[in-house]
Amino acid sequence: MKLNVNSPRYVLVFAALVSTVFTAGIMTLHAVSESTATASAQLYEQKSLVEVFKLGAGEQLSDRKIGDLYERSIRQLDMALVDSQTGKVFNNPGPSAGPLAPRAFVATNPGGTIIGYAVPVSGIGFWSRIDGYLAVTPDFSKVIGIVFTRHQETPGLGGRITEPKWRKQFAGLDITPPGAGRPSVYIGGDKPASDNSPAHGRYVDAITGATGTSSAVNRFLNRDIDAVRRAAEEAGLIGKKKQKQQDLLQSSQRTRRGERDIANRGLPANRRQALNLGH
Amino acid sequence: MAEPGKTLSPSRALWTQVWQENPIFRQVLGICSALAVTNLVFNTALMCAGLIWATTLSSFTVSLIRNYIPTRIRVMVQVLIISAYVIVVDIVFRAFFFETHKDIAAYVGLIITNCIVLGRLEGFAMKNRPIAAAADGLGAGLGYSLILMSIAFIRELLGFGTLLKNTAWEVRLLTAWEPGVTESWWRNWTIMVVPPGAFFVLAIAVWIARSWSIKQEARAEAETQSAAPDKPEEASA
Numbered sequence: 102m103k104l105n106v107n108s109p110r111y112v113l114v115f116a117a118l119v120s121t122v123f124t125a126g127i128m129t130l131h132a133v134s135e136s137t138a139t140a141s142a143q144l145y146e147q148k149s150l151v152e153v154f155k156l157g158a159g160e161q162l163s164d165r166k167i168g169d170l171y172e173r174s175i176r177q178l179d180m181a182l183v184d185s186q187t188g189k190v191f192n193n194p195g196p197s198a199g200p201l202a203p204r205a206f207v208a209t210n211p212g213g214t215i216i217g218y219a220v221p222v223s224g225i226g227f228w229s230r231i232d233g234y235l236a237v238t239p240d241f242s243k244v245i246g247i248v249f250t251r252h253q254e255t256p257g258l259g260g261r262i263t264e265p266k267w268r269k270q271f272a273g274l275d276i277t278p279p280g281a282g283r284p285s286v287y288i289g290g291d292k293p294a295s296d297n298s299p300a301h302g303r304y305v306d307a308i309t310g311a312t313g314t315s316s317a318v319n320r321f322l323n324r325d326i327d328a329v330r331r332a333a334e335e336a337g338l339i340g341k342k343k344q345k346q347q348d349l350l351q352s353s354q355r356t357r358r359g360e361r362d363i364a365n366r367g368l369p370a371n372r373r374q375a376l377n378l379g380h
Numbered sequence: 381m382a383e384p385g386k387t388l389s390p391s392r393a394l395w396t397q398v399w400q401e402n403p404i405f406r407q408v409l410g411i412c413s414a415l416a417v418t419n420l421v422f423n424t425a426l427m428c429a430g431l432i433w434a435t436t437l438s439s440f441t442v443s444l445i446r447n448y449i450p451t452r453i454r455v456m457v458q459v460l461i462i463s464a465y466v467i468v469v470d471i472v473f474r475a476f477f478f479e480t481h482k483d484i485a486a487y488v489g490l491i492i493t494n495c496i497v498l499g500r501l502e503g504f505a506m507k508n509r510p511i512a513a514a515a516d517g518l519g520a521g522l523g524y525s526l527i528l529m530s531i532a533f534i535r536e537l538l539g540f541g542t543l544l545k546n547t548a549w550e551v552r553l554l555t556a557w558e559p560g561v562t563e564s565w566w567r568n569w570t571i572m573v574v575p576p577g578a579f580f581v582l583a584i585a586v587w588i589a590r591s592w593s594i595k596q597e598a599r600a601e602a603e604t605q606s607a608a609p610d611k612p613e614e615a616s617a
Contacts, residue, residue, distance in 0.1 A: 104448070112450045119445075119457055123464040130468060134475045141478035251482065256419055257539055257573030266561075310570060 146250070147171040153219050153236040153248040154208040155272070178205045178218065180336050184328040191220045191332055208236075215239045218338070220329045222247075224321020227313035229253035231262070235322070237276065241330055241339050244274040244286075247322075259314030267308060275302035276326050285326040288319035390515035393504070397519025399593065403496045404527040405586040406593075410496040414528055415578040417487050419539055422547045424532035426480055430469040430488055432521030435497045438462045439505040439517030446506050458501045459492065466491045479546070496520050527589070531581045539572030 105111060148167050151157060156170045182192035182205050192205035208216040219236040231252040236245035247268050254260045261267055276285045283299050289307025293300040307315035334340040388396065403409045410431075417427045438461045442449070449457050470488050473481040481488075491497065500520050505513040536543055541554030557564040571577040 106448060106450045107452060112453055115448065115450055116453060116456070119460060123460060127464055127467050127471075130471055134471050137475040138471070138478075141475055145478050255574055256483075257568065257570060 144168070147175075149234060149248045149250050150175050150206055150208075150219055153234045153246045154216060155236075155246055156208065174210065174216070175206050175208045175219075178207045180338075182220065182329070182332045182336050182338075184332040185335060186331055187324075187328050189325070189328045189332070191329055206234075217245045218333075220325070222322055222325040224317065224324070226252055226254050226317045227259050227311070228255070231318065231321070235271075235325070235329075237329075239338075241333050242275070242277045244271045244276055247271045254311070254314045259308065259311040261308050261311065262314060262318060267306075270305045274305065276330075278330065279303070284319075284323045286319070286322060288322070289315045388508070388512060388516070390512045393508075393512050393516040394519035394522075397500075397516055398523040398526065402523040402527065402589070403499075403520050404524055404582075405589040407496075407499070408586075409499055410494050410524055411582070413487050413490060413494060414524075414531065414582055415575045417484055418528055418532040418578050418581075419535045419573050420483075420545055421529070421532045421536050422544050423480055423484050424528050426473060426477060427484055427487060428521070428525035428528055430466070430473070431491055431494065431496070431524055432518065433469055434462060434465045434491050434494075435500055435517040435521045436514050437465050437517070438497060439500055440510050440514035441465075442501045442505040443508060443510040443513035449506075454506065455498075455502070458498060462497050462501070463492045496524055527582075527585055531578060531585055534581050535572045535577055538569045539577065541566060541568055 106115075144164055144167065148162075151162065151167050151170045154175065156174055157166065162170070177194060178192045179194050180192070181190075181194060183190050190203050193202040194204075195202075203221045205221065206219040208219070210216055217236050217238050218241075219234040221232065222235045223230060223232045225231070229252070231249060231254070233247060233249035233251075235247050237243065238245060249263050249268075252260070252262065254262060274286055279285050279299065285303065287293075287300040287304045289305075289312065290300070292306075293302075293304050295301070307319075330339075397403070401407060404411070404414060413427060413431075418424050438458070441461050442458055466488065469491070470481075470485065473488060474485075497517075497520075500517050504516045508516070533543070536545060537553060541552060541556050543551045543553060554566045554568075555562055555564050556566050556568040569577070572581070
């Protein structure tokens with residue numbers, strides 16, 4: 102039998118058949134690879150967080166070691182972190198929060214004392230959106246480190262924001278409230294001339310040849326530092342409400358071991374309510 | 381270009397694509413990705429692997445069903461087949477090379493519209509047997525990779541002073557001078573890192589490859605003429 106490959110009926114059947122076969126193939130592969138892809142994405146985030154908290158610093162970290170360090174020391178902050186002035190959400194621990202919900206993290210050492218917090222920072226860079234984490238000391242007075250997880254800046258120029266050589270300047274940076282009208286950090290511009298200069302202890306060299314990226318980072322980092330400071334005050338991590346929250350946090354940590362999987366997604370509803378009472 | 385109706389043996393089809401009809405320097409196809417992804421050797425290698433996979437397998441598949449593809453919707457079917465293989469590449473890269481995938485994801489998707497792939501399907505796979513078509517696709521992919529890898533080698537070396545940067549096999553060949561950090565005679569060439577740098581390197585690569593192959597052809601022609609002096613002169617490709 103000779104097929105008329107150009108008859109309308111044949112064309113329709115053929116198109117449907119070819120589409121079905123290839124779509125089914127791709128869907129199967131997608132389903133099979135989904136867990137590996139998620140694991141890769143997760144490992145990348147864990148690696149960034151381990152790095153930003155300077156855990157295992159100086160060691161060559163294997164994937165397994167990164168996973169271990171993360172499991173042992175880092176978990177998502179279990180209270181909402183929202184700046185009501187700008188509406189910026191830094192942490193959304195709710196059970197309904199999707200995988201794209203902003204997440205802030207807390208790192209503790211084996212004794213249970215808090216090393217610091219990592220909050221998401223983001224803004225428009227020179228070309229496109231930049232995402233990263235800023236790790237700060239428990240009192241939000243100093244930077245521990247910064248890491249950029251996503252950007253589209255020019256490789257070799259603005260792209261150098263990911264290089265440890267540039268990022269290490271942030272360690273120990275003073276981010277206490279700078280006084281009205283002043284920025285918290287200074288990226289680029291004149292080096293502080295004296296200890297009395299407002300930029301003293303807050304200055305970071307810009308990247309040569311990437312002024313656009315440097316000032317973009319300067320802009321959104323200052324905005325986010327101010328916002329997260331307010332959010333932390335509202336949440337009671339620092340300032341007046343601090344002590345009350347600290348007690349609750351400590352008690353939630355003690356019970357944490359037995360409910361690690363729950364802790365990863367935030368606390369169960371009853372405890373979250375207990376925390377909210379502190380507001 | 382292979383003329384319609386003319387059949388080539390698989391090995392002949394492969395070598396024609398790698399050199400004589402090289403997609404980059406003879407057909408000047410697929411230039412956009414040649415400019416965009418060639419500043420790091422590792423990213424380029426992944427991109428090339430993706431293209432070789434897509435062009436080989438889509439050529440094979442299209443050739444396999446070429447007699448059943450309705451003429452009127454043939455380009456749609458070809459693009460469907462190409463996209464299926466490219467999505468496979470994308471899924472695999474995302475799962476196993478997450479960090480590189482972030483950099484090249486946009487270009488991997490663009491393999492679908494890469495003129496080399498569609499060009500080989502229309503120009504060869506629709507008229508030839510599956511094995512020859514796969515060889516032709518493989519050749520086009522290798523020819524593309526040959527040029528891209530050379531460009532990437534030069535761009536990464538001059539732009540960053542390294543080879544295979546951001547991988548476990550990173551080699552630093554040139555340490556750049558940095559104010560107050562390192563003393564060195566070497567300065568990284570920023571132009572090599574940004575896409576315009578590829579214009580220069582690509583142009584020079586095409587120039588070298590073309591003048592070389594023109595000489596080769598002239599020599600081959602002279603030989604055939606001296607062997608058969610009565611034959612009328614053949615037009616070279």
